[in-house]
Amino acid sequence: MIVELRQYSLRPGRRDDLIALFDREFVHTQEAAGMRVIGQFRDLDDPDRFVWLRAFPDMPSRAAALTAFYTGPTWMAHRAEANATMLDSDNVLLLRPATATPPFPTAPDSGGPFLATLHFGERPFGDDFAGLVAARAAEFGVAPLALLTTEYAENTFPALPVRTGEHVFAWFAGFPDEDALADHLKRFPRLTDSTRHLRLSPTAGSRLR
Incomplete structure (x- = not known):
């Protein structure tokens, strides 16, 4: 499986316009x-950032699916409206599962926020780091929905850049709520020197919620 983590910087005040359209x-139509559109989110720490996730079986099917969608009637009809809300849509991480467990197997339907934790390293992350994250998460009572690492394959749809x-x-x-998320952030240890957190609130149309 291939997963895209997409972070869009939007024009001030336009996030809800894009979410409604999206x-x-x-x-x-993408599906x-x-x-697979996994979920759409408001960034709780940036009112002008929209974050979403989508997945593909593999890189060749990614190329085929993106070509079909971005040359298809829905995108052609609405791309100007969508692009008018955006300042930048190139902040995209191409990821793959870090373990044999499929990511995002079921939607938890907790009604609360989500946290994406991004660790940055000087070399590729191995199985040992995935095991460390899983063990520490279990120790602190957290059940990860996905463990992902960088996909190094060449971008098969260069019209959409990736990092x-x-x-x-x-x-x-x-x-379950923002208080529980805040408590997790206070207690959970930093596992790498460079770590970023995205506190995410699902949109009304997000499958992951």
Whole structure:
């Protein structure tokens, strides 16, 4: 499986406009083209950032699905409206599962926020780091929804750039409310020197919620 973590910087005040359009027009139509839209989110720490995830079986099917969608009637009809909300849409991490467990197997439907934890390293992350994250998460009572690491394959759809030259380990977890998430951030140890957190609130149309 291939997973894209996409972070869009938007024009001030336009996030809800994009979310309304996205949830209405771009979820079922992308899935009809051959990809899985995992979830859409508001960044709780940036009112002008929209974050979403989508997945593909492999890199060749990614190329086929993206070609079908971005040359298809739905995107052609609405791309100007979508692009008018955006300042930058190139902050994209191309990821793959770090373990044999499929990522995002079921939606927890907790109604609360999610946390994406991004670790950045000087070299590729191995199985030992995935095991460390899983063990520490269990120790602190957290069940990761996905453990992902950088996919190094060449971008099969160059019309949509992705970040390169980085070694990233990303994992996701859901929480019942913002207080529980805040408590986790206070207690959970930093596992790498360079770590970034994304506190995410699912949109009304997000499958992961």
